[in-house]
Amino acid sequence: MDEEEGKNELQPVKTNQSIADSFSVPREITFVIITCMSQFITQANVGICLSPLDIVGASFGLSNGPELAWFLAGYSLTVGTFILVFGRCGDLFGYRRMFVIGFLWLSLWSLVAGLSVYSNHILFIFARVLQGLGPAMLLPNGLAILGATYAPGRKKDMIFALFGATAPNGAIVGAVFAAIFSEFAWWPWTYWSMAIVSIVCAGIGYLVIEPIRHSKPTDNAFVSLDIPGAFTGITGLVLVNIAWNQAPAVTWAEPYVIVLLILGALFLAAFFVVEFKYAKHPLIPFHAFSADVSFVLACVATGWGCFGTWIFYSWRFLLDTRGISPLLASAQFSPPCVSGLVASCVTGLLMSRIRPAWIMCMSLTAFTLGTVLITIAPVHQTYWALTFVSLVIIPWGMDMSFPAATLMLSNAVKREHQGLAASLVTTVVNYSISLSLGFAGTVESQIVHGDSPEERLRGYRSALYFAIGLGGLGLCISVLYTARSYMKSPRSAPSSSSSSSSSSKTAA
Incomplete structure (x- = not known):
């Protein structure tokens, strides 16, 4: 990662020739795994927070729901707010460089998060906030690396589908290991293990990823970075x-x-x-955006805001109200692993057959319906009834909305701004998760009067009702956008797979 590397950097794929064609099979497999680890690790850091939430909170003397929400909200805050900036840094300084730095940064602050057990919850939250900067580097540059390494085609489509499918699996694996460490060892080992894994990923990434830069180096980074x-x-x-x-x-x-x-x-x-x-080089070129962009981002914000509230309060419902162990709760949250993989494959097939706007409608329906089911689930009802169905449905919202939104934004902006689409969607996704927890927490705090189990349940359900409102609002917006798309081009054919492939290159 020195000056000589900068001179030898490859350019992104613009034709059917693929940088990956020069890889041996073992190297390509390792390359795909380590690049997808950027998404996996990002979501694992959500899971490691949720399953041992009460155990970690108790070690700091915390039991207040809004204070515990900071453990997740602080992380999502920095992931969401810094993605665009670090995506631009990848364009200027090299995707591999930013990718490796992201893992190293995550390793450092995972170590600090574990060591905070000797201090207080303020240091822990501070470490969680700074942890989020690592995934903010990893996500846009991981997407950029995949987009630049593979030429448009079925292989690229499948790899991007795999990248998306790792999200729910990462969250579940993170939750399971966090539960195991917290129940049978010591919760700081969750974060120290994350530090070790991140170091290993950084080393492997440096070895198997080609140094690729999108933009030419500039002497005036102040201007180029805006x-x-x-x-x-x-x-x-x-x-x-x-x-x-x-x-x-x-x-x-x-x-x-x-x-x-x-x-x-x-x-x-x-x-x-x-x-x-x-x-001169705006971070977000608003002049290049059409009204369609506002519709798409509004759908993404409301849908993922609904999801952020759902995932936090669903865990609270299982752990606090139903009183099950973190490990059992992690096992009960496993359906999204399979459901999310199926949703990713189905979405990949639908993208070339129907308008992306319809996929967005389906996504918002899944977000809303899944939240309704967990909200109305009786405390003593069997898991296999409403709770299980909610966990099966929600991943369809996650894994249908992101590719649909990316393609819709890709179609709504000019060619020179294609690289902004995935980064902008990812920014809205993560920031909405964090901000929605603040909105839901405000609703909860206004409803709850006391600390009895009944009052806490009232608070959880009031927050989930707010999430239903967000999902319903997003569904209305997506229906309006779909109708608008037919008014603009009633006979246009669905996006082709080549369009999907092209949009897959979006990053940073």
């Missing part, structure tokens, strides 16, 4: 998110919460001014 836009945008998003996620824990009566929210809004306003008037 530092003013990145600073104002990230600061605004972080402050708004902190305000919403902190308010349920300390109430909106705290003056500093209101101050943070106002400052966040001002920074976001400054971001739009910088992007529209002053940035």
Whole structure:
């Protein structure tokens, strides 16, 4: 990763010739596995937080739901807010370089998260927040590496489907190992193990991934990275998110919460001014976006906001209300592994046969219906009734929405902005998960009066009702978008697989 590497960097695939054609079979298998690990590890860090949530909270003397929500919200916050910036860094400085740095960074802060057991919950949350910067480097650059290494075709489509299918598997594997360490050993080993795995992935990634750069090196990184836009945008998003996620824990009566929210809004306003008037290389080229982009991102935000609330409060329902162990809860959360894989394959087949807008409608239906089922599930009902069905349905929302949204954005922007699509969708996905927990926590805090099991259940269900509202809103938006797509081009054929392949190249 020195200057000589920069001179020898390969260019992304633009024809049917594939960089992967030069790989031996063992190297290509290792390459695909290690690149997909970026998605797997990202979601595993969600799972390792959820299953031992009460055990970790108890070690810090915490039992308050809104405070525990920070363990997940802090991580998703930084994953969502930094993806676009680190995607741009990959374009400028090399995808492999950013990919390896992402794993090394994740390893460092996983180590700190485990060591926080000797300190307090503030250090743990701080470490979780900084952990999120690692996946923010891994996701866009992992997608970019795959997109640049493989030429459009069926192999590329299948590899991207595999990349998406690792998400639910990563979350479940993370939850299982976290439960095992927490119940039978010591919970910090969950994070120390993550540090070891990340170090190994960084080393293997450096060996098997070709150094690829999308853009030519520049002497003026300040201009190319759009530092003013990145600073104002990230600061605004972080402050708004902190305000919403902190308010349920300390109430909106705290003056500093209101101050943070106002400052966040001002920074976001400054971001739009910088992007529209002053940035030569804007982080988000709003001028290139059509109205379709707003529809797509609104669907993604509401759907994944619904999912973020569903996953946190479903775990609370199983662990706290039903009182099952973290390991059993992890086992009960295993259906998404199979269901998500099936959903990814079906989505890959549907993308070339029907309009992506219809797939988005199906996705929002799955998000909403899955949340309804867990919300109305009786406490003492068998797992195999509503809970199991909810866990089977929800992955269809996850694994249908991301590829559909990426393709829809790809079709809505000009060719020179294709690389923005996947990064923008990933940003909205992760930020929506984090922000929705703040919204849901506010709803919960207004409903709950006391700490009895009945009151806590009322709080969980009130938060899930909010999630149903988000999913329903997204479903309405997706229906409107579908109708609009028919009004614009009533006879247009569904996107071809080649279009899907082209969109698969989007990253960073």
